[in-house]
Amino acid sequence: MDLFQAMKERKSIRAFKPDPVERETIEAILDLAVSAPSAINLQPWEFTVVLGEEKARLSRKLVKAYREKQISCSPGNVKPLAPAFTARGVESFQTMKPILDRMGVDFNTFINEGSCNFYGAPAAIILCLDDSFSKARLVDMGITLGYLLLAAHAHGIWTCPIGLIAAYEDEVRDSLNIPENKEVVISVALGHPDWDSPINHFTSPRDTMDKFVRWID
Numbered sequence: 089m090d091l092f093q094a095m096k097e098r099k100s101i102r103a104f105k106p107d108p109v110e111r112e113t114i115e116a117i118l119d120l121a122v123s124a125p126s127a128i129n130l131q132p133w134e135f136t137v138v139l140g141e142e143k144a145r146l147s148r149k150l151v152k153a154y155r156e157k158q159i160s161c162s163p164g165n166v167k168p169l170a171p172a173f174t175a176r177g178v179e180s181f182q183t184m185k186p187i188l189d190r191m192g193v194d195f196n197t198f199i200n201e202g203s204c205n206f207y208g209a210p211a212a213i214i215l216c217l218d219d220s221f222s223k224a225r226l227v228d229m230g231i232t233l234g235y236l237l238l239a240a241h242a243h244g245i246w247t248c249p250i251g252l253i254a255a256y257e258d259e260v261r262d263s264l265n266i267p268e269n270k271e272v273v274i275s276v277a278l279g280h281p282d283w284d285s286p287i288n289h290f291t292s293p294r295d296t297m298d299k300f301v302r303w304i305d
């Protein structure tokens with residue numbers, strides 16, 4: 089698949105079919121993800137691939153933790169957001185909510201429990217960063233995440249990045265035997281979309297390029 093097509097087409101999927109993703113396909117995706125650039129070529133990323141009954145067990149643990157702790161998806165900002173950023177969050181909510189209303193599901197439950205369940209995807213990949221690295225290396229993690237999402241798409245596998253699980257880091261570590269010195273940064277749900285689910289026909293809005301760019305010449 090053409091790179092431009094993958095970049096344009098990719099979007100987050102929030103209802104997956106249970107059909108498994110071939111191990112060889114996940115290997116091919118990760119092979120491309122680890123070709124991402126990184127500062128001083130440190131390649132700081134670590135991936136844990138969770139499949140089958142282990143993935144189901146992880147989902148059950150995370151959904152239980154969500155029901156107990158009620159930590160929800162949030163932007164995680166450290167200061168109040170500027171109005172332009174808030175407006176984008178509100179717009180995303182307002183465009184997605186009517187679809188979930190029509191599906192007869194509660195927005196918060198769908199998004200938070202759905203995230204903890206990797207939206208029913210048969211495969212989850214957890215991305216970790218050794219805690220000896222500075223926060224600057226999260227840039228490298230973001231780059232490999234981007235590569236992973238696009239590589240998956242080019243392989244016909246759809247995804248949803250799931251940041252919420254970082255709030256349940258202890259449960260993830262415990263479930264997957266991830267050592268204390270590895271920071272759980274983000275995860276990705278991977279699988280085949282259930283196109284019968286209306287939520288998968290949602291496309292999130294974007295501002296145009298000129299809103300973000302300042303030219304100096």
Ligand SMILES: Cc1cc2nc3c(=O)[nH]c(=O)nc-3n(C[C@H](O)[C@H](O)[C@H](O)COP(=O)(O)O)c2cc1C
Pocket residue numbers: 098099100101102161180199203248249250251252253274291292
């Ligand atoms: C770092 C990061 C964390 C995210 N965490 C979640 C999450 O926990 N749950 C979820 O449903 N979507 C999550 N998303 C998906 C975003 O909501 C989505 O990328 C955004 O709304 C743009 O939509 P698109 O991916 O369909 O283009 C995350 C995306 C990123 C990049």
